[in-house]
């Protein structure tokens with residue numbers, strides 16, 4: 001923390017002044033002197049109109065020069081009224097971390113620089129440049145809030161409620177943006193777009209807003225603490241508990257839609273769309289649950305469908321011998337019906353564990369069947385370690401900016417350290433699981449659950465009790481390789497015994513977004529767009545929160561925090577596209 005007479009702000013101000021001058025200078029020498037050889041630059045729309053991370057001084061300096069020539073950044077300074085520059089340790093490195101502000105020809109921007117001194121002049125280790133507002137299209141809030149009329153000669157004219165009803169009907173117009181999916185991803189992007197005065201409609205197949213949470217298992221509370229899970233603009237009340245129960249968040253979603261004036265059609269299944277290149281519009285026919293049909297022609301479709309895509313149903317030839325009930329985890333609703341019966345749950349990710357625990361709690365004799373090694377982390381404190389920053393004091397917006405400013409390579413190092421820390425904290429439980437024959441892993445390069453999530457969307461379990469029940473033997477555990485074949489009344493094991501079952505749940509996950517895109521938009525669009533989510537060889541999630549190769553098609557997904565943070569940048573790009581400000585390249 002900064003103390004009185006601390007020279008830190010002076011050091012930062014000097015670096016920023018030198019940086020601005022060096023950016024405008026005709027050669028690279030000045031700029032090179034300001035960066036460490038192992039530096040990283042992440043730009044989030046400010047200079048490049050995309051999200052990209054570059055590493056290494058030569059690459060960073062030449063790219064900064066190139067993009068600065070177009071965007072013409074200026075006015076670099078320490079951000080006013082935000083967390084002041086601080087000396088902190090990030091990924092084991094002592095650094096001065098400063099939130100900054102600047103502008104380009106088109107935008108009001110912010111960012112974060114981390115300087116290290118290493119005995120010489122301060123040099124940048126990491127630099128984030130990010131777009132905050134588009135000039136001339138600023139969000140309207142606080143003192144610039146929307147100016148509705150207070151005075152009216154006609155008291156019977158359409159009031160707010162009449163206008164909201166007309167707005168959501170779309171009787172005589174098309175939305176500019178159709179958002180498919182009304183979970184946290186859909187709500188976040190719709191709220192941001194609505195704030196930017198982009199006409200946006202959410203459609204969701206569930207009959208009631210919040211059903212995506214309401215219909216999950218009985219005991220569910222969110223896994224992350226309340227202070228990291230806020231939606232944009234409308235933080236949860238400070239009186240709320242640290243872990244939000246599912247029905248509470250579902251009800252909040254309803255209130256959020258009302259409060260943020262979001263247009264939302266429930267009971268509406270999105271079954272596909274075709275794109276008219278000449279018109280720059282999608283044609284979409286939407287069947288409602290009541291049997292009626294509507295055709296819409298939005299310019300943009302944002303896919304916010306989460307994991308609820310296409311279930312993976314593994315090819316297990318002998319499963320056809322089984323005479324009991326077989327369901328995919330997506331079809332599982334409640335354990336009550338299985339009281340006193342026996343169940344096998346195949347798959348040891350979060351869903352498999354949660355369903356096994358729900359069945360066990362309902363009085364079913366339950367066995368988990370493990371197919372691949374799985375990471376297990378205690379939901380508290382291990383799974384909360386990545387969010388420590390949000391408990392350190394800076395306001396939410398500053399924590400979000402600091403989170404965005406960490407380049408992938410450093411994030412990975414930090415997660416390797418956190419995985420090691422969580423492993424130590426959880427050692428007793430992990431030893432108990434290992435004794436039961438549970439096969440544990442800690443992710444590729446031991447980078448833990450966050451990287452499993454970002455690369456494959458699963459492969460881990462936050463223990464909320466099921467692991468303890470496995471350790472005590474109350475929930476059984478076998479390996480899939482222990483099963484010789486499925487038979488009419490269960491699974492015959494290699495030792496000849498039959499493990500009886502009335503129910504088999506395939507908690508075997510979902511196909512990736514590519515498969516869903518292929519189904520909904522066809523082969524040509526799927527091929528054009530390519531991979532979605534995961535990093536491939538790059539340092540950013542593929543086709544997430546940015547322009548895809550298919551005009552008018554966008555994707556958003558992730559945790560509450562990711563959706564809150566990146567919905568802002570996705571909305572800014574759509575706004576820029578609508579205003580003709582998004583450059584072609």
Ligand SMILES: Cc1cc2nc3c(=O)[nH]c(=O)nc-3n(C[C@H](O)[C@H](O)[C@H](O)COP(=O)(O)OP(=O)(O)OC[C@H]3O[C@@H](n4cnc5c(N)ncnc54)[C@H](O)[C@@H]3O)c2cc1C
Nearest residue numbers: 181183184185204205212222223224269270305306559560
């Ligand atoms: C027990 C548990 C605890 C969790 N805790 C947290 C936590 O604390 N913090 C956190 O960040 N994450 C948490 N998660 C993980 C994750 O954030 C959620 O799974 C979340 O639901 C993802 O949100 P989403 O909006 O991307 O997708 P979803 O919530 O799955 O919403 C997608 C919506 O799209 C709709 N849809 C899909 N396809 C179509 C279609 N073709 N037409 C119309 N509608 C469609 C669906 O009906 C659904 O409502 C938790 C998950 C579980 C299971």
